[in-house]
Structure formats: structure tokens, C-alpha cells
Amino acid sequence: MRVSYGIDFGTTNSAGVMLQEDHVYELGDATGRPLPSIVAIDKATGRMSVGREVWDTKEERIKSGREFVVQSVKRHLGKDQRWHTNERVFTPEDVAAKIFEGVAEQVKLRKAPPMTHAAVTIPVAFPASARAALRRAAGSAGITISTFIHEPTAALVRYLRKVRNHQYVAVFDWGGGTLDISVLKLKDNRVFELATRGLSQAGDDIDNCIARAVHTREFKKRGDERSYDNMATRDQDQLRIKCEDAKCEMSTRDEMDILVQDYGGGQPLDIAVTRQFLDGLVSPFVDRAIELLVQAVLAANISFEALDGLLVIGGSSKLRLLRERLFNDDRFNSALENSDAPEWDVALGAAVVDRMPSGYEIVESVGLILCDETFHTLVHPGERAYDRVKNVSVALVEDTTQANILLAKCDDAMGSGPRTRAFQFHVPTSGFDGERIELAYAISEDLTFRMNARSQTRGRNYEVAHEYEDLRFAYHINE
Amino acid sequence: MSEQASNIDVRSNVYLRTDKPINADTDFMKRVTGRAAIGKLLERVAPGLDPSEAGRSLLTVRQAAEWAWQKPCELCGCIPEGPVRRGSVETIEFRCPLGRCHPKNFVPRAFLLDVVLVDRATRITGKSLNEVVRLALDTNWRDFPNKENGKRSPRRYWVALTPWEAYMLKASDLEHALAVYTRELGDA
Numbered sequence: 101m102r103v104s105y106g107i108d109f110g111t112t113n114s115a116g117v118m119l120q121e122d123h124v125y126e127l128g129d130a131t132g133r134p135l136p137s138i139v140a141i142d143k144a145t146g147r148m149s150v151g152r153e154v155w156d157t158k159e160e161r162i163k164s165g166r167e168f169v170v171q172s173v174k175r176h177l178g179k180d181q182r183w184h185t186n187e188r189v190f191t192p193e194d195v196a197a198k199i200f201e202g203v204a205e206q207v208k209l210r211k212a213p214p215m216t217h218a219a220v221t222i223p224v225a226f227p228a229s230a231r232a233a234l235r236r237a238a239g240s241a242g243i244t245i246s247t248f249i250h251e252p253t254a255a256l257v258r259y260l261r262k263v264r265n266h267q268y269v270a271v272f273d274w275g276g277g278t279l280d281i282s283v284l285k286l287k288d289n290r291v292f293e294l295a296t297r298g299l300s301q302a303g304d305d306i307d308n309c310i311a312r313a314v315h316t317r318e319f320k321k322r323g324d325e326r327s328y329d330n331m332a333t334r335d336q337d338q339l340r341i342k343c344e345d346a347k348c349e350m351s352t353r354d355e356m357d358i359l360v361q362d363y364g365g366g367q368p369l370d371i372a373v374t375r376q377f378l379d380g381l382v383s384p385f386v387d388r389a390i391e392l393l394v395q396a397v398l399a400a401n402i403s404f405e406a407l408d409g410l411l412v413i414g415g416s417s418k419l420r421l422l423r424e425r426l427f428n429d430d431r432f433n434s435a436l437e438n439s440d441a442p443e444w445d446v447a448l449g450a451a452v453v454d455r456m457p458s459g460y461e462i463v464e465s466v467g468l469i470l471c472d473e474t475f476h477t478l479v480h481p482g483e484r485a486y487d488r489v490k491n492v493s494v495a496l497v498e499d500t501t502q503a504n505i506l507l508a509k510c511d512d513a514m515g516s517g518p519r520t521r522a523f524q525f526h527v528p529t530s531g532f533d534g535e536r537i538e539l540a541y542a543i544s545e546d547l548t549f550r551m552n553a554r555s556q557t558r559g560r561n562y563e564v565a566h567e568y569e570d571l572r573f574a575y576h577i578n579e
Numbered sequence: 580m581s582e583q584a585s586n587i588d589v590r591s592n593v594y595l596r597t598d599k600p601i602n603a604d605t606d607f608m609k610r611v612t613g614r615a616a617i618g619k620l621l622e623r624v625a626p627g628l629d630p631s632e633a634g635r636s637l638l639t640v641r642q643a644a645e646w647a648w649q650k651p652c653e654l655c656g657c658i659p660e661g662p663v664r665r666g667s668v669e670t671i672e673f674r675c676p677l678g679r680c681h682p683k684n685f686v687p688r689a690f691l692l693d694v695v696l697v698d699r700a701t702r703i704t705g706k707s708l709n710e711v712v713r714l715a716l717d718t719n720w721r722d723f724p725n726k727e728n729g730k731r732s733p734r735r736y737w738v739a740l741t742p743w744e745a746y747m748l749k750a751s752d753l754e755h756a757l758a759v760y761t762r763e764l765g766d767a
Contacts, residue, residue, distance in 0.1 A: 468591070468593075469591045470591055470593065470594050470595065470610075471590070471591050471592050471593060471594050471610050471612070472594070472610060473591075476595060492595065493595065493596045493597070493598075494593040494594060494595055494596055495593060495594065495596035495607060496592060496593055496616075497592055497593060497594050497607075497610045497611050497612050497616065498592050498611070498612050498613045498615075498616045499613055499615035499616040499619060500592065503592060503593050504589050504590065504591055504592050504593070505591070505593060506589065506590075506591045524589055531615075531619075532611070532613075532615065532616035532619045532620070533619070534596075534601040534607075534619075534620065534623060536596045537593065537596075
């Protein structure tokens with residue numbers, strides 16, 4: 101049976117899951133956790149390192165100045181960011197490729213079939229240029245992306261057995277770098293995204309907040325006035341990692357010790373952390389997160405009673421205070437579905453998608469606005485992405501030097517409902533001659549509408565290309 | 580100061596073009612607009628023919644109006660006639676942009692019209708032929724079937740028409756308009 105792979109390419113951590121028959125293999129690193137999405141590039145040699153070893157020593161590496169330490173590369177994909185070393189110039193794609201390699205490496209260690217393909221998750225509003233860059237990065241690592249899938253949709257696919265008969269499901273995905281909330285509608289095996297909300301305060305910010313509070317307590321005890329920011333980077337790294345561990349441990353315990361053998365010049369740090377202490381620090385983050393969830397449900401124009409399911413996933417969703425608050429909240433407790441493996445859910449959903457044929461369908465029509473203001477439908481609702489290239493011919497109706505190509509979107513297939521102007525571009529002409537302007541168009545595998553205009557007029561060739569990404573899609577689950 | 584919204588927009592200036600030669604692509608031909616483009620179109624589809632003759636058979640009323648009329652007024656230099664759209668209905672109207680010229684700047688043209696029809700029209704309305712022709716042409720006479728009068732007694736009349744009308748209309752068109760108008764009055 102074909103082995104399926106799913107990758108949750110995250111801002112802070114990247115999780116890979118292998119699915120073989122009904123067995124799920126989480127492709128964690130040596131600690132069993134997802135691979136930190138962090139890459140160090142040696143400025144002299146161009147050698148790249150990835151994952152936990154870089155994460156655990158990141159402040160030290162930054163301070164040394166010998167390496168570029170690249171975090172959150174997902175936010176740089178498709179942009180002009182560059183890192184210049186003595187050997188070569190590195191792009192965000194190169195860094196992303198290294199992270200893909202790091203995930204694929206875990207497959208090799210398990211002596212499983214190599215990861216040559218995978219479904220890869222992306223945020224709902226991930227730009228087309230970033231999608232294309234991510235696809236190239238995976239290709240550089242020897243992985244063909246079988247399909248992109250939006251992160252909340254992947255989470256829903258993961259829990260499809262539970263939510264199959266639901267109509268409205270909210271996905272609350274709180275990872276290391278971001279909180280992403282989506283309200284989805286399930287209808288006729290199709291997943292529609294009704295509303296999304298995001299926040300860039302997540303696990304890393306909580307870890308730093310705890311580390312600062314623990315430092316303050318320890319140094320108050322010592323009578324030392326040095327601030328956390330003035331500590332050696334090695335000390336900061338150690339304390340932050342210990343605090344992250346404590347945060348995770350405290351999801352099942354009421355009290356524990358944070359112990360760093362050598363913190364701040366030969367002295368050990370030993371602080372007893374209680375639930376009350378931790379909750380006091382985490383509470384503002386949790387309040388903001390729940391407020392955002394409320395906003396997302398309201399933006400979806402549904403009532404809290406209508407919400408059939410609330411999938412709480414992502415590493416930070418393990419926070420006990422969050423789970424308790426949601427459990428005790430009448431708006432959400434009946435819909436609440438807590439995950440046992442919240443860091444892996446999205447990747448597992450992607451692996452399921454990699455196994456079963458499915459795809460995105462456009463839910464609105466795209467058409468040409470003609471000179472008489474009529475709408476000529478090019479793409480009908482329900483058409484699948486990855487379709488072949490189609491063609492239509494137009495010609496200029498007036499004697500001017502530029503053809504105005506206008507495209508609009510409409511909810512119905514014939515364009516008779518309210519239209520939204522999608523985009524426009526201009527094709528140079530030599531005046532009226534009745535000659536055809538050939539328009540070739542397709543919905544690309546990166547979920548963009550691409551149009552290429554070509555005209556041959558009076559011996560001159562003109563070619564103009566345009567790409568449009570603000571389209572609405574529904575995911576078709578084909579079991 | 581409050582921000583002002585733009586009140587201009589780019590309009591599409593293309594239409595679907597089939598694989599047929601341009602003279603067989605009638606849907607496209609109907610959409611060609613502007614005197615320059617229409618002139619080039621006529622050169623392409625009816626080379627060597629008199630443009631006004633070719634225009635009568637190949638162009639829509641609107642195109643004919645544009646073709647005949649997108650040339651400047653000899654008095655003020657403006658283009659005083661043009662298409663006006665009210666909702667979905669489009670008509671050709673006189674509208675001097677300088678407000679100097681009036682549609683009384685007509686062009687006289689001789690027509691052979693049925694004397695019985697002309698007599699009837701002027702008698703029923705109590706108006707001169709020029710006045711009744713103006714009223715008749717303002718009706719939607721093209722929407723009614725043209726009932727040819729087999730027993731015509733033609734006589735030469737001078738009629739004052741707007742330049743577009745003088746360029747485009749034939750005697751049968753005037754008789755058609757007069758017949759529709761007088762029939763409507765008679766019915767009333």
C-alpha cells in the first residue's frame with residue numbers, strides 16, 4: 101500500500117506524519133517533538149544546521165555572530181530576503197528546503213520508504229508567491245507536493261470521523277508562533293471557510309514571559325538587580341528551554357521545580373513553580389485567545405449554539421488554563437474537542453489528504469467583463485483546481501492603442517448576481533484591426549487564477565501575464 | 580477636508596471573437612464602436628464600397644449614428660449628436676456640449692414622399708411637414724411593422740433633418756415613421 105506523508109510546515113515547528121495502512125508515525129526529532137523550524141547558516145562556510153540543536157542554542161549562536169539564525173522563514177517565503185555568506189547567497193526557499201530535508205531525514209532514520217511526495221499545509225491567507233516558493237523549496241528537498249491544504253481544513257480531515265455530521269466547526273490552532281482560528285462549514289462533503297482570525301502571540305511568547313518571571317524571582321532571592329535581557333545568551337537559552345518544558349509538564353501537574361545548574365555565573369537556579377504562578381502569567385494570553393475565538397464565530401455570522409464542534413489543536417492548546425476556560429464556557433463547552441496529540445493533528449490530516457483523492461473547488465465564477473458590460477463566464481463554481489489551460493479569444497472594439505481586459509467574480513455561474521471586479525490588465529495594440537487577442541487561463545495548483553494574453557498585430561507580438569489569488573475555494577473531501 | 584472618491588473607471592473595450600472571418604462574426608461586428616474603428620471595419624468588410632451605402636446594410640443603427648455623426652458640427656466644432664443611455668434604452672440625441680447649437684440647425688434634404696400620407700399627417704396634426712416629421716421620428720416607429728403602401732403617389736418634398744437623419748434615413752423610413760405616428764393619433 102502507498103505510504104502517505106503530510107507536513108505541517110509551521111512558523112515555529114514543522115511536523116511530519118507518515119501514514120502506512122492504518123498506522124500513524126509521527127516524524128518527531130530525537131526528543132519526539134516536531135522539528136523546530138529554525139536554521140543556522142555558517143557565514144564562512146555556508147553550512148546549514150536545522151532543528152532542535154539550533155533551537156536549544158539559538159541565543160548563543162546569534163550572539164557569536166558566526167551564523168545567521170533564521171526563524172519564522174514561513175513569513176519570508178516569496179519575499180526578497182537574502183543571507184550573504186562567503187560561499188553563496190541563501191534565500192528563504194533555501195532555508196525552507198533545509199527544513200523539509202530535516203523532516204524527510206526522520207523518515208530515513210526509520211528506514212521507511214523515502215518521502216518523495218507529501219501534502220503540505222498552508223495558512224488560509226498564504227500568498228500565491230509564498231505557495232510557489234514553498235513548492236520549489238520542497239522540490240529542492242526531493243519532495244513533490246501532492247497538494248496544498250489549508251491548515252484548518254487538514255485539522256478537520258483529521259477529525260472527520262467525529263465531525264462528519266457537523267455543520268459548523270471551529271478550528272482553534274495555537275502553535276509556537278501564531279494562533280489561527282477558522283470557522284468552517286461542512287456541506288455535501290465540502291469544507292467552506294467562513295471566517296478566520298489570527299494572532300502572532302503564541303507559545304514562544306508565553307515561554308519568554310515565564311522565563312522573565314522565573315528570572316525575576318530567582319534574582320530577587322539572590323538580591324541581584326540584573327535584568328533577564330542583560331543575562332548571557334547561553335543562560336537565556338537554558339532558562340527558556342527549561343520554562344518551555346515546565347509549561348508542557350504543568351498541563352498534567354500542579355507543581356514542579358525549574359532547575360538550571362549554572363545560571364548567572366556559577367550559581368544554580370532552582371525555583372518551585374505552582375499552577376497559580378503559571379496561570380497568573382498565562383491568563384492574559386488565554387483571555388486574548390478566547391476573545392479572538394468569539395470574534396471569529398461572530399464574523400462567521402453563526403450563533404454559538406450553532407457551533408457543532410470546536411477542535412482545539414497546536415502545541416499551546418495543551419495549556420491547562422485554556423482547556424479549563426473553554427470547558428467552563430457555556431458558549432463552547434458542548435462543542436469542545438480536545439486533542440491528545442495537538443502538535444501532530446494538522447500533519448496527520450495532511451497525510452490523510454495525501455492518501456485520498458480530493459481537491460479544491462472554486463465556489464464563485466470568474467468571468468470577463470465585455471464592452472457591453474455583459475459577463476462571459478470563464479470559470480464556473482465547482483470547477484476543480486489543476487484543470488487544463490483553457491482559451492478564449494477577444495478583439496478590440498474601438499480604435500485605441502490598448503485593450504482593457506477586465507475580470508470579475510460573481511457568486512452565480514452566469515454572472516447575473518452582484519459582481520466584484522477582480523482584476524484588470526492592459527494589452528498593447530496597434531489600433532482597431534479586428535485581430536484576435538488570445539487569452540489562456542487556468543486555476544493553478546497553487547490556487548491562483550492565471551491568465552496569459554497574447555496578441556499579434558501588424559507583425560508585432562505582445563504578451564501579458566497576470567495572476568490573481570483572491571479567490572474562494574471549498575475543499576472537496578472524496579472518501 | 581473629506582476625501583473624495585474617484586468617479587472614473589476603466590471600461591472594457593473588447594468583445595468575444597470567434598474563429599470566423601470578421602465579416603461573418605456578426606456579434607463582434609455589432610459591438611465595434613467609434614467612428615475611426617467603424618471606418619476601419621467598413622474598409623475591411625466592404626472594401627471599395629461607398630461607406631454610407633455599406634453602412635446602411637452592415638451597421639446597427641447605433642453604429643450608423645456614430646459613423647455618420649462622430650464628425651464635428653460645422654458651427655461649433657463639437658460633436659453634437661451621440662448615443663444616450665437611459666437604463667437599458669439607448670437613443671441618439673442632440674446635445675451640443677457648448678449649448679450654442681440647437682437641433683434647428685437642420686440639413687434640408689429632398690425626398691419623394693406619398694402625397695396622401697403627407698396630407699393626412701399635416702391635416703390631423705395641424706402642423707407643417709417639418710414639424711410632424713420631427714414628432715414622428717421621436718416615436719419608436721422602428722418597433723412597428725412597415726406596411727408598404729402599394730398605391731403611392733410620390734411627390735418631392737424638402738424636409739429638414741438632423742445631419743444623422745439626413746445621412747441615414749430613406750424616404751421609406753420617413754413614410755414609415757409618419758404612418759406609425761398618424762395611425763397612433765388616429766387610434767387616440
